[in-house]
Amino acid sequence: MATRRPRKTARVTRAATPARRSARSPRGTRRTSASAPVRRLVTADDVLRLRTVGDPRVSPDGAHVVFVVKHVGDRFDYRTNLWMADADGGEPRQLTSGDSDRAPRWSPDGRTLAFLRTKDKGRPQVWLLPVDGGEATKLTDFPEGTIAGLRWSPDGSRLGVVFRPQADEWTLDAAKEREKQGRSDPPRVIDDPWYRFDGDGYFGAQRFALYVADATSGAHRLVYDGDRLGQFHWDWAPDGKRIALATNRDAYAFAKEWTAELLVLDVDRGTLKRLPGLPKGPKAGVAWSPDGRSIAWAGILDDDGTRQSDNVQLFVSDPVKGGARNLLAKTDWCLVAPVLSDASEVEFAARFCWTPDSKRLWMQIGWHGETQLATVPARGGEVVFHTSGKRQHQLGNLSSDGSRLALVVDAPDRPVDVYVAEVPPAAELQRGGRLALRQVSHVNRELLAELDLADVTDRWVTSADGTAVQMWIMLPPGADARKKRPTILEVHGGPQAQYGWNFFHEFQLLAAQGYAVVFSNPRGSKGYGQEFTRGIHWSWGKRDWEDVQAVLAEVEAQPFCDRKRLGIMGGSYGGFMTLWAIGHDTRFRAAISDRCVSNMIAMWGSSDVYMWPNSYFPGNAWDDVEASWEMSPLKHIGNVVTPTLLIHSEGDLRCNVAESEQVHSALALRGVPVRFVRYPKNTSHGMSRGGPPDMRIHRLGQIVAWWKQWMGR
Numbered sequence: 001m002a003t004r005r006p007r008k009t010a011r012v013t014r015a016a017t018p019a020r021r022s023a024r025s026p027r028g029t030r031r032t033s034a035s036a037p038v039r040r041l042v043t044a045d046d047v048l049r050l051r052t053v054g055d056p057r058v059s060p061d062g063a064h065v066v067f068v069v070k071h072v073g074d075r076f077d078y079r080t081n082l083w084m085a086d087a088d089g090g091e092p093r094q095l096t097s098g099d100s101d102r103a104p105r106w107s108p109d110g111r112t113l114a115f116l117r118t119k120d121k122g123r124p125q126v127w128l129l130p131v132d133g134g135e136a137t138k139l140t141d142f143p144e145g146t147i148a149g150l151r152w153s154p155d156g157s158r159l160g161v162v163f164r165p166q167a168d169e170w171t172l173d174a175a176k177e178r179e180k181q182g183r184s185d186p187p188r189v190i191d192d193p194w195y196r197f198d199g200d201g202y203f204g205a206q207r208f209a210l211y212v213a214d215a216t217s218g219a220h221r222l223v224y225d226g227d228r229l230g231q232f233h234w235d236w237a238p239d240g241k242r243i244a245l246a247t248n249r250d251a252y253a254f255a256k257e258w259t260a261e262l263l264v265l266d267v268d269r270g271t272l273k274r275l276p277g278l279p280k281g282p283k284a285g286v287a288w289s290p291d292g293r294s295i296a297w298a299g300i301l302d303d304d305g306t307r308q309s310d311n312v313q314l315f316v317s318d319p320v321k322g323g324a325r326n327l328l329a330k331t332d333w334c335l336v337a338p339v340l341s342d343a344s345e346v347e348f349a350a351r352f353c354w355t356p357d358s359k360r361l362w363m364q365i366g367w368h369g370e371t372q373l374a375t376v377p378a379r380g381g382e383v384v385f386h387t388s389g390k391r392q393h394q395l396g397n398l399s400s401d402g403s404r405l406a407l408v409v410d411a412p413d414r415p416v417d418v419y420v421a422e423v424p425p426a427a428e429l430q431r432g433g434r435l436a437l438r439q440v441s442h443v444n445r446e447l448l449a450e451l452d453l454a455d456v457t458d459r460w461v462t463s464a465d466g467t468a469v470q471m472w473i474m475l476p477p478g479a480d481a482r483k484k485r486p487t488i489l490e491v492h493g494g495p496q497a498q499y500g501w502n503f504f505h506e507f508q509l510l511a512a513q514g515y516a517v518v519f520s521n522p523r524g525s526k527g528y529g530q531e532f533t534r535g536i537h538w539s540w541g542k543r544d545w546e547d548v549q550a551v552l553a554e555v556e557a558q559p560f561c562d563r564k565r566l567g568i569m570g571g572s573y574g575g576f577m578t579l580w581a582i583g584h585d586t587r588f589r590a591a592i593s594d595r596c597v598s599n600m601i602a603m604w605g606s607s608d609v610y611m612w613p614n615s616y617f618p619g620n621a622w623d624d625v626e627a628s629w630e631m632s633p634l635k636h637i638g639n640v641v642t643p644t645l646l647i648h649s650e651g652d653l654r655c656n657v658a659e660s661e662q663v664h665s666a667l668a669l670r671g672v673p674v675r676f677v678r679y680p681k682n683t684s685h686g687m688s689r690g691g692p693p694d695m696r697i698h699r700l701g702q703i704v705a706w707w708k709q710w711m712g713r
Helices: 044-048 172-181 426-430 445-450 505-512 530-536 543-556 573-584 600-606 626-630 633-639 658-670 693-711
Strands: 029-031 038-040 052-058 064-072 078-086 101-106 112-120 123-130 145-152 158-165 209-214 220-224 233-236 242-247 261-266 272-274 283-288 295-299 313-318 322-326 352-354 360-367 370-377 392-398 404-411 414-422 436-439 456-462 468-474 485-491 516-520 561-571 590-594 644-649 674-679
Touching: 044 505, 044 693, 052 101, 052 404, 052 414, 064 101, 064 404, 064 414, 078 101, 101 145, 112 145, 123 145, 145 233, 158 233, 220 242, 242 283, 242 295, 261 283, 283 352, 295 352, 313 360, 352 392, 360 392, 360 426, 404 436, 456 543, 468 505, 468 543, 485 505, 485 543, 485 573, 485 693, 505 516, 505 693, 516 543, 530 543, 543 561, 543 573, 561 573, 561 693, 573 590, 573 633, 590 693, 600 626, 600 658, 633 658, 644 658, 644 693, 658 674, 674 693
Parallel strands: 052 392, 233 283, 370 392, 485 516, 485 561, 561 590, 590 644, 644 674
Antiparallel strands: 029 038, 052 064, 064 078, 101 112, 112 123, 145 158, 158 209, 209 220, 233 242, 242 261, 261 272, 283 295, 295 313, 313 322, 352 360, 360 370, 392 404, 404 414, 414 436, 456 468, 468 516
């Protein structure tokens, strides 16, 4: 594939925002023109007002689109309800008021919406809502547990439901009985190494399994429970008699993703057939073609765990003969290259779907901080893009005739909203015809009318070995770019993700506080090709650190940067890089490490993610630890003189809180100024973007206070 040339510096301009004036009011607001209302700067408390939308679903006839709106309730809880909009425009209306409603799915005839609601604590159920009027009614009666998804059969007579029961000793009734008797919580007896997952908690031996429920009575029966992790993907065949499954039945599935397989299940007979001739590697996102002749799936070509950094590609297999055709083999695109945000849902999963004629597949691709929608012929051929621009386009679904598509769009000056796209005819689509987008939701309209937001520019820098690295700069609203100010470099987590062109509340908050905010995508990031991501395979802290230093050099050369007030911060892998930076460089006035990785040896056994020895990381944790220790920021902590704020959640199952504890102890013993903020067990690794709202606000307050203490404004 031809390499895309780095772009010139670009600026996002908000057409709806009047020209700015430099004068500020004493309260930190700014009048944008003589007649326009006074706008204010972003605050931490805006977390309480930001709304997010997701899971848009256009109706089979293309007339309506239903979606989920998430907002913060009056008790610092998240509430979700279904909304509907006319695809032709107009004000959307709220469909449900259950405050825990999600995953809407249209019935094939378009007359009924199935969705998930948790009315009784711990017992989500499938509910049905007639679209032409009437109240929602509960369909299923699953016991206490978790429902991960649902899907109508093609004839609308039944639904597939992914459900995991709660273990008997951990049900709410069992907890009440223990409390009544004054007994302790039971110990967890663990035989299976896969017993927890960050954000999902501890589930022990319980697994998600596939059930089929009657669409009239709600009676359900188990049809598949063979996945060792309960993390399978599935789809109905057009005949409604079979189901395709991407699943892993290997005893070592918890650490051997490459042993996944593709099965076809006969729903009524219960028989399973394994598709032959498929390459080894992780498999996910199954989609059966409308004509029944093909099964599409996403995967990585990997037979030993050493290719985990490679592109997630799109394959098509025959449902009887097997085999696999790689539709992206001649490209450097990746189907899983998410752009991180704290104001929208971030999904580390491939999204794709078939056109109704089974001749092409839609997909979303992350590239250079953008997410665009594209199609590719099912028999192989050129990938063509149908969206463009410095924003995120996230795929929803198609109407039955393929003429309309639901999606969500996110941009630096506009948090995520729902759009409907008019799809060009097949012949034009094949030539790369562009989608005509129409916005149908405005969930943050009132809030955005108040805010004075910072603009974003991007540029490219050259690393030590000649690699081009993309970076972004955000100055305070209305700032003089020639005036020196404290500057903060943000490093993203993953590392297999990217920063880019979307709304990021934390960045806007820091800019509103008077800081220049810089963020970039060093080696290890997605969105720049396979070799770029593989650049830190087996070697964190080398090429990625060279890239970060190149970004720092570019920043320090800018007239706005006060080189004596330079800070660095990041979370997860970004926390690792923050600690690595201050262990190898003394230029920083202060640092913030959030949910960090500090001791690579300890990470082997304390994380919910297992690593097969000598796969993504070299060695192991018992008799081959030298390389892991060499990559550990803790080894270099004796060099640190930078005042450091540590943030971690006690409920973090990805990077254990001990990772920050070790850093805190070392810095405290050495007399380096350090503060450790520990959040409670009801918070997880993703707290900054999905944790309890009051905890998110507290975290932002700690960040702002730390920068003010050590760098001023």
